[in-house]
Amino acid sequence: MSFGFGVGDFIAIINQASKLRKAFVGAPSQCKELSDELRSLQSVIHDVDVDLSTTELNSHQRDDLTAITKCCRDTLTDIENVIKKYSAKESHSIRRIWRRATWDPDELRHLRDRVCVNVGNLNAFNGKLARIQISDVLMNMSDEQDQMCLDWLSSTDYATQQGEYSSLRQPGSGQWFLDSQLFHEWIKVPQQTLFCPGIPGAGKTIIVSTVIDELNNMYRDNPEVGIAYIYCDFQYIYHERQKVNFLLACIIRQLLQSMQKMTPGVLKMFNNHKSKGTRPSTKELSEALLSVTKAAQQVFIIIDALDELNDSKKILDEIFDLQVGEKVSLLATARFIPDIVARFQGMPLLEIQASRDDVSNYLSTSLEAMPYLSRKPGLHPEIIKGICDAVDGMFLLARLYLNSLSGKLSPKAIRTELRKLTNGSQTYDDAYDNTMQRIIDQKAVQTMALHVLAWVTCAKRPLTATELQHALAVELGEPHFDEDNLSDIEDLISICAGLITTTVDGTRNVIRLVHYTAQEYFEHKLVCWLPEPQQTIGTACITYISYEAFGTGSCLSDAEFEERLEKYPLYTYAARNWGYHVHDEPVADTLLLVFLLDQSKTDACGQAVFAQKGYVSHGDYSLDVPLGMTGLHLVAYFGLAEMAKVLLERRDWLSVTDSLDKTPFEWAATRGQDEIVKLFLDRGIDANYRGLGCRSPIALAASGGWISTIELLLDYGVEKGVPRQIQKMKSIEPLFGGQWRWIGLK
Secondary structure, three states: OOOOOOHHHHHHHHHHHHHHHHHOOOOOOOHHHHHHHHHHHHHHHHHHHHHHOOOOOOHHHHHHHHHHHHHHHHHHHHHHHHHHHHEEEOOOOOOEEEOHHHOOHHHHHHHHHHHHHHHHHHHHHHHHHHHHHHHHHHOOOOOHHHHHHHHHHOOOOOHHHHHHHHHHOOOOOOHHHHOOHHHHHHHHOOOOEEEEEOOOOOOHHHHHHHHHHHHHHHOOOOOOEEEEEEEOOHHHOOOHHHOHHHHHHHHHHHHHHHHOOOOHHHHHHHHHHHOOOOOOOHHHHHHHHHHHHHOOOEEEEEEEOHHHOOOHHHHHHHHHHHHHHOOEEEEEEEOOOHHHHHHOOOOOEOOOOOOHHHHHHHHHHHHHHOOOHHHOHHHHHHHHHHHHHHHOOOHHHHHHHHHHOOOOOOHHHHHHHHHHHHHOOOOHHHHHHHHHHHHHHOOOOHHHHHHHHHHHHHOOOOEEHHHHHHHHHOOOOOOOOOHHHOOOHHHHHHOOOOOEEEEEEOOEEEEEEOOHHHHHHHHHHHHHOOOOHHHHHHHHHHHHHOOHHHOOOOOOOHHHHHHHHHHOOOHHHHHHHHHHHHHHOOOOHHHHHHHHOOHHHHHHHHHHHHOEEOOOOOOOEEOOOOOOOOHHHHHHHHOOHHHHHHHHHHOOOOOOOOOOOOOHHHHHHHHOOHHHHHHHHHOOOOOOOOOOOOOOHHHHHHHOOOHHHHHHHHHHHOOOOOOHHHHHHHHHHHHHOOOHHHHOOO
16 A cells, blocks of 8 residues: 555454454344444455555545544454453353343443444545545546536446445355356457356356456556446336436446546537437437447446346347447346347357355355354354255355344254255245245234335335335324334344345445345235235325325425425335325225325425436426426326226316416326326317417327327317328327328328
8 A cells, every 4th residue: 555554454453353243252132233333344444445555645635544543443442341341251262251240231332333433434435535536537538528428428337336246245256257268268359249148146246246347457557448337127127227328328438437538429429418408319329339439449348137128139239230340348147038048149158157166155254244153163064065055056045045044043953944955946936935934933023024025026116225214114194204113224124034135326225125036026926925015005105295294285495395305205206106006006095085185285296206306516406397286187197097086076177287287187198198088088178178388188198109198089089071090190190200100000
């Protein structure tokens, strides 16, 4: 390290923390949290140590790190003194006897808080290091406009995911892949494609993170080599970030960053669109990507989990076309999906399997961190061999099987469970069935665990940790949110027996299922334990947006809106998605009706549905959204026809408008809600109605591409004496620039 610290400074702290964690074995249960925080301290110090190896610090930064390091040493020394104070070693043994009667919980809590402060300070310092490194990478770019261009291209570069997966990797894991002849050929020979399929849970993502680290190490100081990678995710399969334009923009950004240069083609595209607030077409992005690859001597593109893309064909077409004339190498992983495998026919293939050494290494490390099993070192070889024999190259099964042993207290119980694993069918369904049985056996927390799994499985988008906490704290029938009902996120994860985990998505800490096989499993089997999960979620969402806090209606300023979002983290999700959950499984009419008839609360809900965060450079919410939305506006927006009938029986509010002068009928046409549109037309609404926006319902439906809605409106609004097919042509042709045939009309 260049600033005067030696590797030993950090190793000493890491070793001391490890020594103290081992000393806590057999200590009172209150010590577990302190032991866990010590593990976090070890991890973050290791991260700082790695980042410092490539970063130059100024005098102020050196002083800051010196002070933080001293605090860490002092805290660990005080913890060591407390251990000596409350325990003593047995004669001729390494075991400690704890004096539980004299244990002071406040003293322990104070020490834990000090460790947390040290972890927080180190994380903050590491964040500064990351910004320094990014700044160094971008230093050679021409000016501030280049950075603005990168931000405009994409806000995602997958660096956070890469860091997370790298941290999960055990030292030495994946070396078999890096040593393989096919991988060496892929590195050395330009324009190569290496397809790496594998069964679910084989460790494909960890191998990808290994490859990326290897490339970054090899070409760290070579600006003529571009490196870009994409981690596909089943939870975003219908999300904007899975579309080809998003992926191309992300690849361009990463290549420019790794090459530390900006190309004229990309700058031209940026200048053409930025001032207009528009986004580039696929063709423009393809041309820009071509300009970037031409500026490089070699380009590497890595895509993990192609099978988790909604349409992998488009991005593969783009890259394969690029390879024809440029030195672009592609490495991709996927399950054995026939359509995907066929795209790589005749190309080098290297199947990914969890090697026995990798699985054994993972199990050995994990056993040391498990409360009961860590205290039975004599059984570790037996456990490792039994699980390795059972999983047959499936990393995820190793994790699930290891978790299944966590509640076994005696050697006999552990061996009995190992025999079951060895004789099992080695399918994920069996492993998930066994895990669910463990959850069901937790009588005290069974219901809470099922609700956690319901939210994580059925939510319309990944939830943050805070959103999930609020979702589970909702009490039906209560008009106010009670923060005393919040559960610790660590406890929520724990009661789900390893089936959910946290991951970083941009700046958000989100909760997700451990693997896409778990998603597939619960989509079919969750109802076996929780019969109506969508109703459960829909009811909670409606209860949340019905709180008295929203009785004041919409917010009039960004500051007020931000304050509401901060106090009620589930507000946006509940407002934007309650209708979808209710559409899947109806909730109690009384609950829904009370909300829909409250104008102030539906107004507040409507604002949350449409308010969007502005550009990064601005940071404010755009409150230029429809206000004054009624209950009928909302049910028209979400397509809840039965509830629309109930509302219309209570009053005639078909013509009521929001602040954008849109009626519920216009919202139904805009959203392609055919059943609602038909309901309104049957009530006498004119199919050719034009509101103050001067756009006909057909034009509104056409703007969203709702072909069936257009046909429905034509059926109700055909001019007398004009053949229906001609009327269709007359009405639709102008909307689609004369290309009416492509929408299926004859």
